[in-house]
Amino acid sequence: MATVGGPRAGLPPQQHLPPELLESLLASSADAFYVVDPAGRVQFANPAAVAVLGYDDEAELLGRPSHATIHHKRPDGTPFPDADCPLLRPRTTGEVVRVDLDWFVRRDGSMVPIAYSSSPLETDHGRGAVVVFREVDPHADEDDPQRHGWALELHESRTRIVAAADAARRRISRDLHDGAQQRLVGVLVTLRAAAGRVGDAGGEAASLLKRATEEVQAAIGDLRDLVAGVHPAILTDRGLRAAIDSLASRSPVPVEADVPRRRWPAEVEATVYFLVAEALTNVAKHAPEATLATVRVSASRQRLLVEVTDDGPGGATTAAGGSGLRGLRDRLALLGGTLEIGEAPGGGTRLRADLPADPSAGPLPTLPAG
The missing domain is CATH 1.10.287 (Helix Hairpins)
Structure with missing residues (x-):
């Protein structure tokens, strides 16, 4: 553990993934994706989604209310009330919803059996949702592991999107x-x-x-x-510990960092790096009177726990963190992780993230000591 930093140059500005790059990645995916805005209207549908739903062009879906268009009835023809729909629940609760078997309404009114995973998506105008889905076999045995593997596969496909980005x-x-x-x-x-x-x-x-x-x-x-x-070169070349030490050395608030000397998958390291960078930027911006910020990363074979605390006045929330932390919460959700922000013991703010780690990651023997 080492304490570095002080009144030096500010942290680098955080850059977000260009929308055109994200749309290109989604458009090339074999899985079906669509995005809805905070009002529940379809804002994006990739070619796979357009095909599964029986449309000829994405333009036929854009701007239409999602539930009333593709999820308004059950297979027996009875209405499916909007209030009972779990599909867009992430818009209101912020949770991730995974369903192994449901039915969507195609353009011609027929029903298509699907498995889906729906996650919250923070925008400048409020919380929307991104849904990834795939047609499935409705006659598969309910206890068949393959049936329950569909939602997991969909979740993994979203992880591949993060890795590609x-x-x-x-x-x-x-x-x-x-x-x-x-x-x-x-x-x-x-x-x-x-x-x-x-x-x-x-x-x-x-x-x-x-x-x-x-x-x-x-x-x-x-x-x-x-x-x-x-994407800092030091993160690629020397790993998370060196990259966070570099962030800490540029922080105007002294930082005490405790990060294991090992490697994780690139998408995990990038997520943790940008999470810490955003947290330290917020400390400098919203709690300049803080005298110390602490970054701790701990790992088991399955999970990675990241905590960033400061001894400032406290009172921070996800909303106070702005679009940066909201975007990171979305990214963590795509990887199967969570983000919590609250009061630190003894005062100040604590940011806590929990996400999956790769059990096969090994040590970093090439890193210099110190």
Whole structure:
């Protein structure tokens, strides 16, 4: 355990997954996905969802009330009241709902047997839901493990979406670092060489070169922060402990970090990293009078527990954390995890996340001590 940090530069801004990238990932999935807004209207349906529901184009579904369109009746034809529908419950409760056998209404009025998993989705206008589903065999034995495996498979498919998004983040980060950032460094070297030749006698030219050099230096700093927000290289190369130590060293509030020296799957490490980064950013922003923040990561063979506490005035909630923490709660739900925010023992705020860990993850023998 080590205490690092102090009144230094702020933490890097956190970047969110571009909507167009997320839509591309969902559109290419063999599983059916659709998204509803806080009012229960369909906002997105991938090609697999359009096909299962018997439509010709996504546009035929967009803007329509989800329950009244695809879930308004039971297989015997009797009405299915909106109030009894578990499908969109995540909009109101924030829970994740998984059902092994249900029925959706197709465009022609026929019924299709499906298994689905529905999760909350925080938006700027309130909580919606994202639903992933698949057609199933309604005649399978209720005790057949295959029947109960459908919802699990759907949950796992959502995890694959997170993993694919993280792989895209890592690729973008490498491209920015190896491409644009290195090119700017080359420009900076050239400007400094030109300024050296002009010298103090260069007059206006020397002044312009100096200003250009300062602008390029600032651009390199901005790009470095952007790369860290997309996916920091240190997380890929050296793991979660080194990445969190790096975050702590840049925190304006001193941070005491206790993180095991080992590796987990990339999507797990990225989730924990961005969770800690968002939590420390919120400490600096909402509790600047805090004198210490503590980050602790503990692991068993099945679960990973992450706690971030501070000794500030307390009173933080998920809502106070803004869209950053709401988005992280959604991400944790996709991985089968949970996020809680409340008062820390003795005052201050405690953020606690519980998520699955990979039991096959091994130690990190290449990390230096200290």
